[in-house]
Amino acid sequence: MFALGRPRRILIPRGAGPSKRWGTPQPGHAPRPVRVAELRRETAETLTLVLEPEDGVMPAFRAGQYFTHCFEIDGQTVRRAYSLSAPEGGGLACTIKLIPGGWVSSHIQDALQVGSRYRLLGPTGDFLLEEGDGPLRFLAGGSGITPVISLVETALAKNPRRAIRLVYASRSQDQVIFGERLRELARHHPSLELVQVLSQPQAGWNGERGRLDAARIVALLGVQADADYYLCGPGGLMETAETALREAGVPAACIRHERFLAAPKTQSRPTLPQEILFKQSGRVVTQRPGESILEAGLREGLPLQFSCMVGGCAHCKIQVLEGEVALNEPNCLSPEERAAGYTLACSACATGPLSVAA
Numbered sequence: 001m002f003a004l005g006r007p008r009r010i011l012i013p014r015g016a017g018p019s020k021r022w023g024t025p026q027p028g029h030a031p032r033p034v035r036v037a038e039l040r041r042e043t044a045e046t047l048t049l050v051l052e053p054e055d056g057v058m059p060a061f062r063a064g065q066y067f068t069h070c071f072e073i074d075g076q077t078v079r080r081a082y083s084l085s086a087p088e089g090g091g092l093a094c095t096i097k098l099i100p101g102g103w104v105s106s107h108i109q110d111a112l113q114v115g116s117r118y119r120l121l122g123p124t125g126d127f128l129l130e131e132g133d134g135p136l137r138f139l140a141g142g143s144g145i146t147p148v149i150s151l152v153e154t155a156l157a158k159n160p161r162r163a164i165r166l167v168y169a170s171r172s173q174d175q176v177i178f179g180e181r182l183r184e185l186a187r188h189h190p191s192l193e194l195v196q197v198l199s200q201p202q203a204g205w206n207g208e209r210g211r212l213d214a215a216r217i218v219a220l221l222g223v224q225a226d227a228d229y230y231l232c233g234p235g236g237l238m239e240t241a242e243t244a245l246r247e248a249g250v251p252a253a254c255i256r257h258e259r260f261l262a263a264p265k266t267q268s269r270p271t272l273p274q275e276i277l278f279k280q281s282g283r284v285v286t287q288r289p290g291e292s293i294l295e296a297g298l299r300e301g302l303p304l305q306f307s308c309m310v311g312g313c314a315h316c317k318i319q320v321l322e323g324e325v326a327l328n329e330p331n332c333l334s335p336e337e338r339a340a341g342y343t344l345a346c347s348a349c350a351t352g353p354l355s356v357a358a
């Protein structure tokens with residue numbers, strides 16, 4: 001339990017109620033053309049893409065953020081979010097795990113080559129380092145190590161003596177992503193404690209093994225009054241960890257998580273044009289078959305906010321005043337936002353005449 005010694009800063013927890021998700025709006029949402037400069041195999045299932053902006057201007061990003069990658073596959077534009085796996089100032093790299101049968105992860109692994117070109121949106125995301133030098137505790141599972149390594153390397157670059165514990169869970173030795181990079185980091189930074197846990201280790205493993213249940217997560221991460229906790233991994237692991245940490249006395253405001261939501265399932269879209277009244281500007285826009293509300297508005301030049309385009313950031317949320325929409329699920333809208341009539345312009349389309357507050 002916490003000994004409440006010194007005052008803590010107040011953080012607004014993510015996820016509950018209208019959240020800080022859209023607290024990091026990004027200027028300039030134009031897609032950014034990039035070129036694949038390098039492909040680096042990390043494990044049999046995982047590949048790192050190193051990207052170069054076509055205009056030669058490296059975009060600024062913060063550790064823990066993600067870009068939305070826009071591919072043209074079979075005549076369709078398909079978007080997926082991928083966290084940056086490089087530290088701040090360390091270039092544009094992301095690391096993608098192949099999902100069996102996955103549309104985009106298969107395309108990346110099978111079709112991309114050095115020289116391939118596509119577009120990025122962003123960066124966005126609020127899985128960010130707290131300012132200051134307080135202790136940091138990370139729990140990463142599988143490909144959840146991607147934003148975590150960016151955060152750990154950035155924190156250590158800013159303060160090489162910052163106390164950091166990283167608990168990293170993988171299935172077996174050959175599934176460990178960035179194994180050598182992490183060991184090297186720990187060798188150079190005595191303040192970094194690296195705890196690797198394998199659920200099904202092959203012969204020769206002398207480290208932690210087995211499933212991470214609530215008690216073990218708390219024991220391995222430790223509970224410390226002034227620490228900030230960062231979780232990224234499979235949904236089940238993150239839920240167990242968050243509940244366990246809360247029950248052990250860690251305030252919700254000290255726990256941050258990044259969810260690698262599966263891509264939203266597209267709702268069937270209307271086959272006829274639909275009229276949308278954007279109340280604020282007084283403009284009526286005709287949504288063409290197949291378009292989202294956002295696409296229709298942007299095509300007509302409305303200054304609508306957006307960032308990720310995949311239902312993950314809520315920069316594009318708008319209030320529906322009248323009419324019905326079909327919204328792709330899952331997405332990041334909270335129950336409170338839904339109850340207040342909000343939808344996501346990037347992920348919804350009007351299914352009849354619609355009026356929105358934007």
Ligand SMILES: Cc1cc2nc3c(=O)[nH]c(=O)nc-3n(C[C@H](O)[C@H](O)[C@H](O)COP(=O)(O)OP(=O)(O)OC[C@H]3O[C@@H](n4cnc5c(N)ncnc54)[C@H](O)[C@@H]3O)c2cc1C
Nearest residue numbers: 080081082083095096097102103104105146260261262263
């Ligand atoms: C903010 C954010 C950051 C992300 N960062 C990364 C990253 O750094 N590296 C990375 O590899 N992925 C990351 N993802 C996940 C990524 O965006 C895609 O969802 C993933 O690559 C699968 O896309 P796909 O087109 O291959 O699969 P799809 O064709 O969309 O799905 C195929 C099947 O796999 C299931 N599925 C989809 N995604 C997942 C998943 N992540 N885990 C388990 N099952 C899934 C689907 O439900 C479906 O049944 C991130 C997601 C978000 C929202």
Ligand code: FES
Nearest residue numbers: 307309311314346
């Ligand atoms: S732009 Fe991110 S949720 Fe719509």
